[in-house]
Amino acid sequence: MTSTLADMGIYAGFDMVPRLSKGLLYIHKWESFIKMIKEIYQNDDLVEVKPNYIVFKAGEHPMLPFEGHKFLQFNSKVSGSHANGVEVYTRTIAEGAKLQFGSRIRYWDETLDQFGVYNWQEVNDSFKSYEQPDKPDKPDKPDKPESPTSIAQLVFGTDPISELDLQLFDVQPVPGTGRGLVARFNIATGKRILSEKPLFTIPGIQSMELYESTVTTKLKALSKPEQREFLFLHNNFPGKHPFSGIFKTNALPCGPGSAISGVYPTLCLINHSCLANAHFSWNSDTNCENIHAIRAIKAGEEITICYMKGHSLDSRRAYFRESFSFSCDCGLCSLPPPDIQISDARRLQIRLLHDAVDDQCRMINKPADCLADCQRILQLLKEEYQDTAGTSIAILYYDAFLINITQSDQARASVFAERAYGSRAICDGADSPESRRIKGLMEDPTNHMNFGISKKWETAKGQVPMGLDTVEFEKWLWEGR
Ligand SMILES: C[S@@+](CC[C@H](N)C(=O)[O-])C[C@H]1O[C@@H](n2cnc3c(N)ncnc32)[C@H](O)[C@@H]1O
Numbered sequence: 001m002t003s004t005l006a007d008m009g010i011y012a013g014f015d016m017v018p019r020l021s022k023g024l025l026y027i028h029k030w031e032s033f034i035k036m037i038k039e040i041y042q043n044d045d046l047v048e049v050k051p052n053y054i055v056f057k058a059g060e061h062p063m064l065p066f067e068g069h070k071f072l073q074f075n076s077k078v079s080g081s082h083a084n085g086v087e088v089y090t091r092t093i094a095e096g097a098k099l100q101f102g103s104r105i106r107y108w109d110e111t112l113d114q115f116g117v118y119n120w121q122e123v124n125d126s127f128k129s130y131e132q133p134d135k136p137d138k139p140d141k142p143d144k145p146e147s148p149t150s151i152a153q154l155v156f157g158t159d160p161i162s163e164l165d166l167q168l169f170d171v172q173p174v175p176g177t178g179r180g181l182v183a184r185f186n187i188a189t190g191k192r193i194l195s196e197k198p199l200f201t202i203p204g205i206q207s208m209e210l211y212e213s214t215v216t217t218k219l220k221a222l223s224k225p226e227q228r229e230f231l232f233l234h235n236n237f238p239g240k241h242p243f244s245g246i247f248k249t250n251a252l253p254c255g256p257g258s259a260i261s262g263v264y265p266t267l268c269l270i271n272h273s274c275l276a277n278a279h280f281s282w283n284s285d286t287n288c289e290n291i292h293a294i295r296a297i298k299a300g301e302e303i304t305i306c307y308m309k310g311h312s313l314d315s316r317r318a319y320f321r322e323s324f325s326f327s328c329d330c331g332l333c334s335l336p337p338p339d340i341q342i343s344d345a346r347r348l349q350i351r352l353l354h355d356a357v358d359d360q361c362r363m364i365n366k367p368a369d370c371l372a373d374c375q376r377i378l379q380l381l382k383e384e385y386q387d388t389a390g391t392s393i394a395i396l397y398y399d400a401f402l403i404n405i406t407q408s409d410q411a412r413a414s415v416f417a418e419r420a421y422g423s424r425a426i427c428d429g430a431d432s433p434e435s436r437r438i439k440g441l442m443e444d445p446t447n448h449m450n451f452g453i454s455k456k457w458e459t460a461k462g463q464v465p466m467g468l469d470t471v472e473f474e475k476w477l478w479e480g481r
Contacts, residue, residue, distance in 0.1 A: 009077035010079040010110045011076065011078065012076070012090055013062070013073055013074050013075030013076065013090055013116060014074055014105050014107045014108065015073045015105070015116050017106050025430065029068070029101065031068075032100060037093060046058055046084070052066055052067075053130045056093075058076070058086040059076030059087075060077050062075060062090070067130075070130055073123045074093060075116060078090075078109075108467055166185070169181040169194070171266070178271075181269055181270050181303040182302050183299050183303055186296065186297070187296065187297040190426040191292065192292055192429055193293055195288045196264040196288060197289075198254075199222060199230050199263050199264065200263065201261060202214050202251075202260070202262075204260070208241050211244040226265075231246070233250045234249050237325070252264070252268070253282070254284075254289070255281075255282040267280070271304055272306060272307040273330040274333055275331050276304040276388060277301070277304055278294060278303050278305050279390045279428070283428070283429070283431070284433060285431070285432075290429055292429060311351055312348070313340050316328065346383060347384060349380060350377055353373045354399075357403075364406060367407050370399075370403045371400060371478060374403065375478050381393060390426075393423045394420050394423035394426075398417075398420040400412075401413050401441065401445070401448075404416060405441075406450040407453075407457035407458070408451060408456070409459045410445050411462070412459070413448075414464065415477055421438040445461065
């Protein structure tokens with residue numbers, strides 16, 4: 001059994017901060033990590049696979065448990081005669097863990113005055129827990145309440161409802177909007193609520209006559225039940241062109257800015273809110289439109305998406321009148337006029353700051369100004385949207401990644417990429433092509449074409465500092481030059 005940090009000596013190791021939840025995603029990630037470690041050390045006599053953990057017979061015999069949520073720290077005394085190369089194990093394993101878990105892995109080395117974040121008692125208790133595998137949960141155990149303070153838990157925590165594959169919503173009449181989708185259960189942030197293939201798609205069409213005939217042709221090709229599903233959808237434009245009216249009322253673009261749109265039997269029943277609690281995104285790998293919760297949704301609450309992120313109340317009103325024939329009275333649109341003015345001004349400021357950040361020349365020549373703008377946008381997004389900013393946050397973190405990788409700062413770029421990935425996975429799912437692309441950059445930021453344009457802020461990926469508290473870490477990330 002491994003010694004504890006209470007023993008005398010100089011130690012080095014790495015921590016998992018925060019520790020992993022028991023969610024399926026992290027179970028799979030930890031399993032892949034353990035598999036990789038087993039492969040690396042399969043012919044190493046000093047590495048022994050026990051029933052519940054792997055032990056490295058060097059230094060203090062550090063261990064890796066098979067259940068990732070138990071893992072807090074990998075540590076060993078690196079001084080003394082029996083260290084036996086334990087430092088090399090520690091560094092190699094930390095690198096492998098970083099590949100899977102990014103900046104959650106904090107390497108520390110007491111010879112450099114760096115220390116682990118957990119106290120010896122916590123670490124020692126975690127070591128003891130390795131011996132005993134968890135008992136399976138009793139079937140009658142109630143669901144754990146959600147903790148809104150832990151996004152990671154909300155996104156990746158255990159989820160019995162999804163394991164039973166229950167439908168998360170009911171279709172119900174919603175006052176003032178026709179039908180809508182209402183949550184049957186509490187739904188955690190990042191949860192996939194619905195995934196649907198389109199009944200059919202059509203490209204952007206100019207004239208109404210052509211539009212009507214194209215929709216009619218597609219409709220005729222559907223099965224009878226599918227035709228009924230289409231005809232069951234709402235039509236805000238009855239009259240001469242009934243089928244294209246239904247299409248126009250309900251169609252969603254197949255990806256941001258796509259000229260192709262599709263209609264869906266259930267997804268098209270979701271109403272709009274300017275402060276929506278869910279996000280729609282097209283997955284071009286699966287050819288499905290997905291709906292994810294972008295904040296925790298309570299049972300009984302209506303599930304809403306944002307049809308269009310207008311900059312001002314007037315522009316949103318004009319768009320909804322023109323495109324959908326409705327007037328939005330969501331929480332934002334029904335604010336008193338002085339608050340509307342503040343919201344409009346904030347949205348305008350966000351747009352102007354985004355334009356400034358997107359200026360490539362400025363990104364290269366004035367990176368600190370661009371990063372300060374990003375930090376300001378983040379603050380404005382939080383004020384404007386509270387916890388419903390969704391993809392705007394993912395885009396913002398991605399911009400901050402771009403600024404840093406353009407200056408060859410791999411350390412900060414990898415942290416921003418990790419944040420962009422986390423936000424993107426909440427909105428689009430971890431399986432979306434964009435989430436996977438950003439995850440690749442998080443693992444190796446040098447793969448971005450902007451890497452090396454400037455060397456002004458050059459750092460290595462491993463230079464993310466260890467052992468800082470949140471305030472210090474944010475200061476290092478945004479301003480630490
Ligand atoms: C895609 S459908 C949504 C489902 C629709 N409620 C139904 O009953 O089939 C879009 C239409 O729903 C209504 N709607 C959606 N969001 C609304 C909102 N925030 N306020 C008022 N009506 C809304 C409008 O009639 C809009 O054209």
